Amino acid sequence: MNKPLLNTIVNPLLSWYYSSARVLPWRDNPTPYRVWVSEIMLQQTRVDTVLPYFERFVAALPDIASLAQADEQQLLKLWEGLGYYSRVKNMQKAALTVMKLYNGKLPASFEALKELPGIGAYSAGAISSIAFGLRFPAVDGNVLRVISRITASADDITDIPVKKRIEQQVTEILPTEAVGDFNQSLMELGATVCLPNGAPRCDICPLKHLCLGFEHGIAAELPVKTVKAAKRAEAKTVLVMVCGDKLGVTKRKKTGLLAGMWELPNIDGALSMEECITVVKDMGLSVNEIQPLTEAKHIFTHIMWNMMGYLLQVNEARNDSITWVSPKDLKERMALPTAFKAYIRHYYAYLNSNTGR
């Protein structure tokens, strides 16, 4: 379906890409490593934001061996501000696997790439095609939108079978040469011309004469996307405060979510390290050391907590709102909501490494 139409977009799109695409550092020198780093950074993040991070990252860690060996703090620092830190941690796990199984070189195989931590079908398709010239599609949200509009498809792109069908349609039209350029041209069109949220710039589009969405005057209404009932998202900063071997906990209010339960102290919003130190000082505690922790998510019925956290070593001080509990009490006597499980683990890890408990 629509194959003849879609076949006709290949050449005009490639010509447009060669004359109009943005100059981006990973396109200049598309080694597998650089393509991989850029694709992971670009997930949920805009190109403008990624540019300085990319340059810094590949300057500090120029190859897979250096990424595999990097100290976690250095990795987090290089990623600081990009968010979704699991992305960079997965990259390091993948780098270690690549060192072990592939002699430090990313495998030129879609299937093998997809086996690596943090690399899904989209990223595997992008790396396979851009870095290795393999004929695999790289269908992200931009591409789903562009194809839906060109074919005037009113199918819901959040449906898995619809996504699969579009992947199949793109696979069928992939050129034998310049497959990576073609995948990038589709993404580039979506990112710079066929813009989301009802704002396609059809007047300057190289595919205007072929696009059914434009011809039928419905481009701005496409693609169809079911909006799932949204949960209210709340950002939280969780404090894992340790004094000696004791953990600081507080009691929640008697009403509302998790009423009356013990919890790890937490503050609304995503606090920087400096802001966090100020909050803790305001509690009357002095901070000896602070270290950022992994992000975590917890989903309640109507609310989702997007949590970040810090491990803080603090000096004992009087503070009526904080209760200091021993590991034994915590294990045996206190019930903390599952929402904090990810951070309680950091407390135990701290005890293991500092007191051998």
Ligand code: SF4
């Ligand atoms: S003509 Fe408009 S809707 Fe069609 S591909 Fe171009 S920008 Fe998108």
